[in-house]
Structure formats: C-alpha cells, structure tokens
Amino acid sequence: MSTAIFTRAIVRQIPDSIEDSEAHVYNEKHGLSPVEPIDLEQAREDHAVYTQTLRDLGLDVTVLPADESLPDCPFVEDICVIAGNRALLTRPFSETRRGEAAAVKEVLIDLGLEVHQVDDEEAFLEGGNIVFTGHEFFVGDYSICDINPGIEFMRKTFPEYPVHGIPLAEPEYHLKGVICMAAPGVMTVWENDWGFTAWEAIQEKSKFTYEPIWTPDSRIIDDHTGNVIYFNGNLIHCLEEEGPKSVKIFAEKLPHLNRVEATVGELANVDSGLTCCSIIF
Numbered sequence: 340m341s342t343a344i345f346t347r348a349i350v351r352q353i354p355d356s357i358e359d360s361e362a363h364v365y366n367e368k369h370g371l372s373p374v375e376p377i378d379l380e381q382a383r384e385d386h387a388v389y390t391q392t393l394r395d396l397g398l399d400v401t402v403l404p405a406d407e408s409l410p411d412c413p414f415v416e417d418i419c420v421i422a423g424n425r426a427l428l429t430r431p432f433s434e435t436r437r438g439e440a441a442a443v444k445e446v447l448i449d450l451g452l453e454v455h456q457v458d459d460e461e462a463f464l465e466g467g468n469i470v471f472t473g474h475e476f477f478v479g480d481y482s483i484c485d486i487n488p489g490i491e492f493m494r495k496t497f498p499e500y501p502v503h504g505i506p507l508a509e510p511e512y513h514l515k516g517v518i519c520m521a522a523p524g525v526m527t528v529w530e531n532d533w534g535f536t537a538w539e540a541i542q543e544k545s546k547f548t549y550e551p552i553w554t555p556d557s558r559i560i561d562d563h564t565g566n567v568i569y570f571n572g573n574l575i576h577c578l579e580e581e582g583p584k585s586v587k588i589f590a591e592k593l594p595h596l597n598r599v600e601a602t603v604g605e606l607a608n609v610d611s612g613l614t615c616c617s618i619i620f
Contacts, residue, residue, distance in 0.1 A: 343423075343473060345570040348398040349446055349618040350390050353382050353413050353606075354405035361411050361433050362609040375608040385604025386413065389616060392601050396573050398619065403442050411436050413606065414615045416515075417465040418443050420476075420493070421452070421620040427496040429464040430457040432484055432512075443618070455496045457489060464489035467513040467615055471500075472520060474547050477537075479514030480504035503544040505537050515614050519567050521574060522593055525550045527565040552592050554585050566612030570619055573597045577613070 357377055393400050406412050411433075418439050420427045426447045428440045440456070447454050457464050463486065468479040476493055480486050486504060493502045505514060517533045518526050518541070526541075528534045528551040538551055554565035564582030567589075568575040574596040579586045581602060589598055603611045 345619050346397075346399060347450070347620055348393045348400045349403065349415055349419075349443060350386070350393070350400060350616060351403040351413050351415050351442070352405040353379065353386055354407045354410060355379060356407045356410040357382070357413070357606075357609065359410040360609040361436065377605045377608050379605075382605035385602060385606065386616065389601055389603065389613075392575065392599060393617060393619075396575075396597075396599065397571065401446050403446070406438075406442070409436070409439050412439050412442075414467070414611060415439070415443060415618050416615050417467045419447070419618050420464075420466050420469055420471070420496075421447075421618065422471060422497050422500065424452055425496060426452045426454050426620075427464075427492060428454065428456040429466055430459075430462055430489070431465050432463045455492070457492045459488055459492070461485070462488035462492055464492065465513065466618070467515050468507075469493075470514055470518055470520060470526075472526075472547065472549070473523065475501040475503065475545060477503050477505045477514060477518070477541060479507040479512070479517070481507040481509065481512050501546075503540075505540045505544075507537070508533060515566060515612065516563075519565060519614065520569050521552055521567050521589070522569055522596060524548065525552060525593070527552050527554050527567055529554055529565050552588060554588060555582070563607060563612040566614055568613050568617070568619065569596075573599060575599050575601045575613055578602050 463484045470477045478490055490502050511533050517537045518528050521527045526549050528538050530553040564577040564585035576589050578600045
C-alpha cells in the first residue's frame with residue numbers, strides 16, 4: 340500500500356454565519372434531529388487546537404480566513420481532492436457551497452499544484468464523499484444525485500487510479516461517514532447496514548486487499564468516532580470521552596501508530612467529523 344509522505348494542510352476559519360450551515364437544511368429535509376446551537380467562541384477555540392494538532396504532527400498549515408457569505412466554508416475537505424501534484428476542485432451538490440472553491444484554488448496554484456476543476460453542470464462531487472487509499476478512489480453513490488459525471492472527472496484527472504462507486508443510503512451522504520483510511524491498507528468501517536454494504540462493494544470491486552476495523556454504529560453510539568485522519572504514521576481520532584469504545588479498538592488494532600486524540604468540538608453540532616475540517620496533501 341501507498342506510503343506517500345504528506346507535508347501540507349489547508350484549513351479555514353469559522354464564520355459567524357456557521358449557524359446557517361447546510362446541516363440545518365439537510366436535517367430538516369430528512370426528519371433528523373434539529374441542529375444544536377453552536378457556541379462560536381468555543382468552536383473557534385476547538386478549531387485552533389485542531390489546527391495546532393496538524394502543525395504539531397509536522398504539517399505546514401495554510402489557514403484561510405472565514406467568509407461570512409459561505410456558512411460551510413470551514414469544511415474544506417469537500418472542496419478539493421488531491422493525489423500527488425494534481426488537485427481536482429469539486430462541485431458540491433448545494434449551490435450555496437460552490438463559491439468556497441475560489442480561495443482554495445488560489446492557494447493550490449500558489450503552491451504549484453496542477454489544478455483541475457469540475458465544470459459540468461450535470462456533475463456533482465464532494466471530497467467528504469471520496470476515500471483515496473493510495474492506489475484507488477472510492478466514491479459514495481447515493482440517490483440525491485447522479486455521481487457518474489463526477490466520477491468521470493475523477494478518472495480524467497487521475498487516470499492512473501481506478502475509481503469505484505460505492506453504494507450509500509440516505510440520510511448518509513458522505514462515504515467518509517461510513518469508511519475512512521486508518522493506516523496503509525486498513526479502513527475503519529462503521530458496524531451498521533451502510534458499513535456492511537460499503538465493505539461488500541469494496542471487496543467486490545477492488546483488486547487490492549484491505550483490513551477492516553469495525554467501529555460502533557454511528558447512528559446509535561460513538562457518533563462520528565470512526566471518522567479518522569491518517570498520514571505519515573499518525574492516526575488522529577476522537578477523544579476518549581467522545582468514543583471510549585472506538586479509542587479502545589484503535590489502541591488494540593493499531594498499536595504501532597502514533598495515535599493522537601482530537602475533536603471538532605462544537606462543529607459536531609453541524610455534522611462535522613475530523614476529516615471535514617482539513618485538506619491534507
């Protein structure tokens with residue numbers, strides 16, 4: 340499996356308008372629990388600690404300023420997919436999020452990356468719905484839109500990597516809400532119907548072998564605690580108080596990694612996980 344070294348990250352600060360995040364609209368549409376109010380001061384403190392954690396692990400972090408016209412702008416993961424020196428700027432399903440790409444694009448160009456962009460009105464793609472293993476991409480296939488045009492952009496931008504659609508069911512709309520890379524060749528997989536379905540599809544479609552680490556059903560307990568960040572031998576995962584069962588599983592299954600606890604804190608109220616708040620490359 341890939342042992343690529345990651346050196347940089349992009350994060351974006353939190354606007355006051357985060358209260359108008361798409362999570363409110365989505366939860367209301369699907370009859371889910373209303374989004375909890377956000378303590379902005381605490382959210383910004385949590386985000387600063389998250390950012391410093393990335394720096395402490397050796398990444399050069401670019402911090403973009405918040406944009407009040409873009410309530411979801413801290414969730415930079417959705418805006419870009421990077422492999423090697425190539426970046427693909429995505430096209431989120433929600434029209435209100437598409438303005439987030441401009442600031443990220445400017446950073447990537449300044450850093451010398453080869454930047455591509457999804458520019459087809461029929462194509463939708465979000466980074467949180469894409470898992471890159473180092474050898475191939477998995478993209479969540481859900482009912483709210485046709486992912487195939489977006490997958491075609493992936494294939495054109497990264498022709499050396501296979502791209503596979505993996506079934507998802509509403510209300511889950513991001514593949515990283517079901518599986519995440521936890522180490523080279525190792526995935527966290529949620530122990531629920533979505534996770535079982537995704538894992539079966541991965542085994543069926545992939546020519547590579549992966550080991551699953553089953554984490555508690557996010558719909559019942561330990562919400563979001565299977566959502567982890569792996570790079571350079573480091574595993575960033577939830578705080579023990581947020582998900583004691585998941586933390587115990589990580590310690591038992593991945594004792595060789597440098598395991599670091601972190602939290603998105605208040606941003607969990609708008610359905611954020613750890614991966615949502617950074618682009619790491």
